[in-house]
Amino acid sequence: NAGVTQTPKFQVLKTGQSMTLQCAQDMNHEYMSWYRQDPGMGLRLIHYSVGAGITDQGEVPNGYNVSRSTTEDFPLRLLSAAPSQTSVYFCASSYSRGSTGNTIYFGEGSWLTVV
Amino acid sequence: AQKITQTQPGMFVQEKEAVTLDCTYDTSDPSYGLFWYKQPSSGEMIFLIYQGSYDQQNATEGRYSLNFQKARKSANLVISASQLGDSAMYFCAMRGYSGGGADGLTFGKGTHLIIQP
Numbered sequence: 001n002a003g004v005t006q007t008p009k010f011q012v013l014k015t016g017q018s019m020t021l022q023c024a025q026d027m028n029h030e031y032m033s034w035y036r037q038d039p040g041m042g043l044r045l046i047h048y049s050v051g052a053g054i055t056d057q058g059e060v061p062n063g064y065n066v067s068r069s070t071t072e073d074f075p076l077r078l079l080s081a082a083p084s085q086t087s088v089y090f091c092a093s094s095y096s097r098g099s100t101g102n103t104i105y106f107g108e109g110s111w112l113t114v115v
Numbered sequence: 116a117q118k119i120t121q122t123q124p125g126m127f128v129q130e131k132e133a134v135t136l137d138c139t140y141d142t143s144d145p146s147y148g149l150f151w152y153k154q155p156s157s158g159e160m161i162f163l164i165y166q167g168s169y170d171q172q173n174a175t176e177g178r179y180s181l182n183f184q185k186a187r188k189s190a191n192l193v194i195s196a197s198q199l200g201d202s203a204m205y206f207c208a209m210r211g212y213s214g215g216g217a218d219g220l221t222f223g224k225g226t227h228l229i230i231q232p
Binding site: 031033035040041042043044045048050056057058059088090092097098100101104106108109111 | 119148150158159160162165167206208212217218219220221222223224225
């Protein structure tokens, strides 16, 4: 059981480049989400999905696109990277919206630097 | 909208002492959950403890306990007998369960805890 897998772990981009952060889970979770963590801040919700084909915006969605074609995968796309998107990105998954306690699983994080 | 406030940016504590990390929250959701996570310098998010808004008793998990005072909207984390390995960032977070609005965890800004020998 691999849990939540994020790739890549580290990435350096030039301003204006595009890239996709991958997130995959093997627990058949319906709910998946992306967060970003900036220095001195807690995690902030970017986008989330409550099932295949369903996505919605979180607190800080600008500059990011998502799609959910399968239950397992929830990629995060940066179409034109900006220095303000330099951050650590976390993917999380859970069985449902009502998941509690230790049933929310986080990936190990992806460190992205935009120069 | 939900809000988490952690008023202690950093704390220094002597090893073996008990530690209380403060967390206050605000929500209009009648059903919600409160979470504490530990983030060591390696960066991963480690779940520590959870309290549901309708739970009658304060949650405990080993050396961790959650002092839940619903009327005061506070959910402080208590670490008993601190250890050097407890040095890390600690985040309080919450999630609403009644529906409406963006679905996800709302985090505080965290407390950087340093345990001194």
